[in-house]
Amino acid sequence: MEYQVNGKTIPADEEGYITNLDDWSPELAEEIAKTENIEMDEERWEVVNFLRDYYQEYQIAPAVRVLIKAIKKSMGPEKGNNKYMYELFPYGPAKQACKIAGLPKPTGCV
Amino acid sequence: MLSVIYAILFYVATAILVVGVGMKIRKYARTPAPLKIPTTPAPTTAWGVVLRMFREVVFFESLFKSNKWIWLFGWVFHMSMWLVLIRHIRYFIIEIPGWLSFMQPFGIYASFGMALGLIGLWGRRFLVERIRYISNPSDHLMLALLLTIVISGMLMRFVARPDILSVKAFFLGLLRLRIETLPADPILLVHLTAVATLMIVFPISKLLHAPGVFFSPTRNQIDNPREKRHLAPWAAKLEG
Amino acid sequence: MADGDDLRKMEHPLDIPCLRPGAMEGLEPFIAAPEHQAKLGFPGELVPNWKEKALEKMAELAEKNRAFQVYLDACVKCGACTDKCHYFLGTGDPKNMPVARQDLLRSVYRRYFTFAGKYFPKLVGARELTEEVLHEWYSYYHQCSECRRCSVFCPYGIDTAEITMAAREILDHVGIGQKYSNEIIGKVKDVGNNLGLNPKALRATLEDLEEEIEDDTGISVRLPLDEKGADILLVTPSADFFAEPHIDGLIGYAKVFHETGASWTLSSYASEAANFGLFIGSYENMREISLRIRKAAEDLGVKRIIFGECGHAWRVAYSFLNTLAGPFDFLDQNYPIPQHILEYTWDAIQKGKLKFDKSQNDHIRLTFHDSCNVARASRMGDMPGGQFEIPRNVIRAVCNHFYDMPDETIREATLCCGGGGGLLTDDLMDLRKKGASPRMTALQQVTEEHGVTHMAAICAICKTQFSKVMPVFGYEMDSIVSVHQLVSNAIILTGQETGEDGNEDEDGGA
Structure with missing residues (x-):
């Protein structure tokens, strides 16, 4: 798979996760979101940005619990819960949001 | 001439059966089981395993859990077969002991059990879609062969009796490496040919389930991996 | 991908379907890339002499x-067996x-290794090994x-x-590996767990959880990592550090250890209980992953090893x-080696070491899913059936x-969740939903x-499987819970204030 952003071709694996993490850009995120049928809004950007910051620090996506706790802090308890995360990202905050954030897919029994 | 052919046939068939199955058993016995894989809950002692195996080969416990029709036909067939086989011992010994005489009527009427079981099992191969799908020509042929043996046997018992004393003399002769005269009764010859065929295909067919079940690790292993370390010889070599 | 839209409506969990030949024909999970294969010692792509290699491997496995x-x-x-597989039912x-699945390989074995198959192939259903057969194996053994x-x-x-494990082992050896399993095994070798969770991130996650427990209960409960000299090494699936509801189970283990006064630790080197070497039938890979646990136990100087909630x-x-x-x-040697966390918790309950307020789980009406590997391939306690x-x-x-x-x-007759054995991957979602149907119907x-x-x-x-497929069957995704999550809900820690508001944001979905 691959994405087209600003005339550039960004390679991705079979499931749409980009293969070179440095290829990521906000425009690419919008593009990936589009293929996932997701409209990027403020809340979704908040999640994506948190994921990227966390990844910078720890080289891995955060546990869903950690993500939700962070979102609770910034957006309040009505949005900082698992259900709302799935409203934002129907295929799961861990996998779908990671894809848009340009992070590798979490593997294992998750 | 006929007697010579059948004598050779039975010597060859016996040799193939004994050597073939013996070689298979040796192979099963020598092939290591690298890991503990009993289907649990499993017995935790050797005696428990003996009991489990006993229930498996005498009552077909797993099959009973699985499917009552297959169990019924399969169990009736196998148990009847044992009775019939035991009855046949009389053709290989001179003096008939009391218990064998006692077994005689059971052994005779068990033939109906065998036939019923086989017909039931065969019927399922046609009537049940799933079993029709998994059946190969050889599965049908095996049933045909067994049914040939049973029906020819029943005909000789209930319809057209051959000169049974000569038959007995023939087999007693074979045991003493002498070729006596075998009556040229067509039903008898069909019966004997089918039996010899069964003996010959035994070591190269699914009839290997008979020795195989005793070597099945999911059934014959003791559930004690935490207490006792299990290690295959080839796996031991990995440990430097 | 048919996204499970054609899910069969089942009247009964074991409702036998009519045969639908070819219904799942050609379904193949993603094939492992050369770099995933290399880490496991397998060729990166289909080797030129694949037929020879495959038959060689088959002969070796038979020996x-x-x-x-x-x-x-x-x-x-x-x-x-014909009506016993949940994937067939679904x-x-x-x-x-099962018998037809075995026959995909047995037919080839017969052709090359048995008298009847060599000389009468049609009669006994024997067939040549071709590239199509390899792909059929890849499809149906997954x-x-x-x-x-x-x-x-x-x-x-x-x-x-x-048979499935042997088939996957043969496929791996000719260069056709499954991406999901093999990539994960590579991560265990590199990082120590399926997730690829490094020690720094693991420590941060555990600290976060300690904070959460203290916020919830007012009690400081530790989740120690790499603490030398601890008595107990806890080895748990890395999903327990990451996913829902697994993480609540981990909190439950921590509370039980805390309450029993145990000295315990996790290991960042052996931060994974799962062992996908089993799924691909590779003794060598399974052994290599297992040896990490031994090494961690030796390095940390522990006296006992306890495993968290993970079936295989x-x-x-x-x-x-x-x-x-x-x-x-x-x-x-006074304790079972290894021990299951449930054996530990049950023992503590019997000895009266744990106090519970069962009403904390009153919002739940519960059933229990026996996991296949625990039910049919292991035991707990001293008696058969303890599991x-x-x-x-x-x-x-x-x-x-x-x-x-x-x-x-x-x-022992439990139905698989539909995602075990290396199939818990998004590219098999359709199969996972169909395979879950019998269990979901029972539920x-x-x-x-x-x-x-x-x-x-x-x-x-x-x-994980249930949290993904339960919504398809009309349940909330958090209707699946860890057993130790229930323990965690009900346990009263020494010194804990038992206020009324203790539990309100747990499992609110029901």
Whole structure:
């Protein structure tokens, strides 16, 4: 798979996760979101940005619990819960949001 | 001439059966089981395993859990077969002991059990879609062969009796490496040919389930991996 | 991908479908890339002499593994197994009947290694090994979760899982590996767990959880990492550090250890209980992963090893660890080696060391899903069947409302969640939903009869699988819970204030 952003071709694996993490850009995120049928809004950007910051620090996506706790802090308890995360990202905050954030897919029994 | 052919046939068939199955058993016995894989809950002692195996080969416990029709036909067939086989011992010994005489009527009427079981099992191969799908020509042929043996046997018992004393003399002769005269009764010859065929295909067919079940690790292993370390010889070599 | 839209409506969990030949034909999970293969010592792509290599491997396995040898010979096609596989029940594809699945390989074995197959191939259903056959293997041996349900019902104990593992091993050796499993095994070798969670991130996650427990209970409960000299090494699936509801189970283990005053630690080197080496049938890879646990235990100087809630991990631990990484003579021989966390918790409950407020789980009407590898390939406690009783005993100690699903779908006859054996990957989602149908139908029955709202499991794969497929069957995704999550809900820690508001944001979904 691959994405087209600003005339550039960004390679991705079979499931749409980009293969070179440095290829990521906000425009690419919008593009990936589009293929996932997701409209990027403020809340979704908040999640994506948190994921990227966390990844910078720890080289891995955060546990869903950690993500939700962070979102609770910034957006309040009505949005900082698992259900709302799935409203934002129907295929799961861990996998779908990671894809848009340009992070590798979490593997294992998750 | 006929007697010579059948004598050779039975010597060859016996040799193939004994050597073939013996070689298979040796192979099963020598092939290591690298890991503990009993289907649990499993017995935790050797005696428990003996009991489990006993229930498996005498009552077909797993099959009973699985499917009552297959169990019924399969169990009736196998148990009847044992009775019939035991009855046949009389053709290989001179003096008939009391218990064998006692077994005689059971052994005779068990033939109906065998036939019923086989017909039931065969019927399922046609009537049940799933079993029709998994059946190969050889599965049908095996049933045909067994049914040939049973029906020819029943005909000789209930319809057209051959000169049974000569038959007995023939087999007693074979045991003493002498070729006596075998009556040229067509039903008898069909019966004997089918039996010899069964003996010959035994070591190269699914009839290997008979020795195989005793070597099945999911059934014959003791559930004690935490207490006792299990290690295959080839796996031991990995440990430097 | 047909996204499970064609899910069959089942009247009964074991409702037998009509045959639908070809229903799942051609379904193939992603194939491993060369770099994933290399880490496991497998060729990166289909080798030129694949046929020779495949047959060579088959012969080798028949010589090294009695189960494989006997099972290839012993099947009589009686049909007892034909309606026992959840993937068959869910898809109707005849090649998902256990005997038919075995025959995909048995037919080739017969052709090259048996007299009848060499000279009368048509008669006994023997066939040549071709590239199409390899792909058929790849497809249908990745539609088996190695759950062993069929082996319970086979009169000879033929275990399709053994055939599936052998087939995957052969495929790996000719260069066709499954991406999901093989990428993960590579991560365990590189980082220590399936997730690729490094020590720094693991520590941060554990600290976060300690904070959370303290916020919830007012009690400081530790989740120690790499603490030398601890008595107990806890090895748990890395999903327990990451996913929902797994992480609540981890909190439960921590609370139990805290309350029993145990000195325990996790290890960043062996931060994974799962062992996907089992799924791909690779003794060598399974051994290598197991040896990490031994090394961690030695390095940390622990006296005991306890495993968290993970089905196949418990199989590898209980049944194989002693074989693969033993003998464990450096551990305290007064305890089982290894021990299951439920054995530990049940023991503590029996000794009266734990106090519970069962009403904390009153919002839940619960049933229990026996995980296949625990049920049919391991044990807990001293008695056969302890693997069924101990989890239920613990559940009854912490829950007021517990109801079992129909007898023919639990204990040794339990139905797989549909995601085990290396199939818990998004590219098999359609199969996962169909394979879950029998279990979900059984669940729906107890929901109708007893108003069951939640199902507990003791396997990371089951938990993830159910959280994904339950919504398809009309349940909330958090209707699946960890057993130790229930323990965590009900446990009263020493010194804990038992206010009314203790539990409000747990499992609110029901």
